[in-house]
Amino acid sequence: MPRMLIGSSLKMYFGRARTLEWTRAVAAICADHPAVRGGLVEPFVIPTFPSIPDVVPIATDARMLVGAQDLHWEDAGAFTGEVSALELAEHGVALAEIGHAERRAMFGESDATVALKVAAALRHGIAPVLCIGETREGAPDDAAAACIRQLEASLALARETDAVGRLVVAYEPVWAIGAPRPAGDDHIRAVAGALRAHLADDALDAQVIYGGSAGPGLLPRIADSVDGMFLGRFAHDPAAFGAILDEALELQVAR
Numbered sequence: 001m002p003r004m005l006i007g008s009s010l011k012m013y014f015g016r017a018r019t020l021e022w023t024r025a026v027a028a029i030c031a032d033h034p035a036v037r038g039g040l041v042e043p044f045v046i047p048t049f050p051s052i053p054d055v056v057p058i059a060t061d062a063r064m065l066v067g068a069q070d071l072h073w074e075d076a077g078a079f080t081g082e083v084s085a086l087e088l089a090e091h092g093v094a095l096a097e098i099g100h101a102e103r104r105a106m107f108g109e110s111d112a113t114v115a116l117k118v119a120a121a122l123r124h125g126i127a128p129v130l131c132i133g134e135t136r137e138g139a140p141d142d143a144a145a146a147c148i149r150q151l152e153a154s155l156a157l158a159r160e161t162d163a164v165g166r167l168v169v170a171y172e173p174v175w176a177i178g179a180p181r182p183a184g185d186d187h188i189r190a191v192a193g194a195l196r197a198h199l200a201d202d203a204l205d206a207q208v209i210y211g212g213s214a215g216p217g218l219l220p221r222i223a224d225s226v227d228g229m230f231l232g233r234f235a236h237d238p239a240a241f242g243a244i245l246d247e248a249l250e251l252q253v254a255r
């Protein structure tokens with residue numbers, strides 16, 4: 001079984017103290033967990049910008065990657081309030097979320113700005129966690145077609161510049177984010193499977209993970225179609241993170 005990416009964006013849920021408490025607790029679980037120690041799972045955490053410098057050493061000791069929740073495509077200049085991929089890389093950031101549904105809905109993120117950000121991340125050796133997903137619940141075929149269109153629009157600039165590197169595609173149906181439960185297993189498997197097939201021979205080294213009300217119990221049901229899990233609220237209890245690592249390990253043992 002290839003390596004799985006399992007991690008969480010803390011969004012803006014926690015302040016500094018709780019971010020560090022959560023990261024220390026999850027790092028302790030990861031440091032001891034056979035799925036992480038054996039290289040089966042790459043865990044990650046995506047805190048707010050100001051917590052990144054404190055989170056990096058805690059996470060790194062536990063083999064966890066650290067991500068950012070956004071970035072700006074320019075390396076420097078008069079861009080008040082923004083943070084460049086260049087500076088994030090200096091801080092040891094390995095992943096950057098780009099185009100999350102909340103940023104598209106609330107902060108005017110468009111496919112054009114997403115494409116600029118994806119190219120900037122790759123230019124600085126940061127793996128984009130490119131968030132895509134259909135807005136309304138519907139047939140899996142329609143969702144897959146919409147996601148592939150969004151994916152290619154988001155990769156337009158990277159393709160033009162022949163960018164190479166690691167790409168994480170986070171399939172997050174917008175209607176399943178912040179919901180009581182994730183999308184249905186068959187829906188996730190169909191759309192994630194179509195995205196994986198689309199990216200199979202890509203110049204970018206792509207993985208497809210699922211997010212949207214994901215928590216313990218989901219991975220074993222969709223593991224044949226995804227390369228990992230993108231967790232939100234249902235990883236706020238560090239034990240839930242550990243339970244998902246257990247599931248990843250059990251899947252390997254069963255194969």
Ligand SMILES: O=C[C@H](O)COP(=O)(O)O
Nearest residue numbers: 009177178212213232233
């Ligand atoms: O970044 C994570 C996703 O947006 C999912 O969040 P959620 O599991 O709280 O719905």
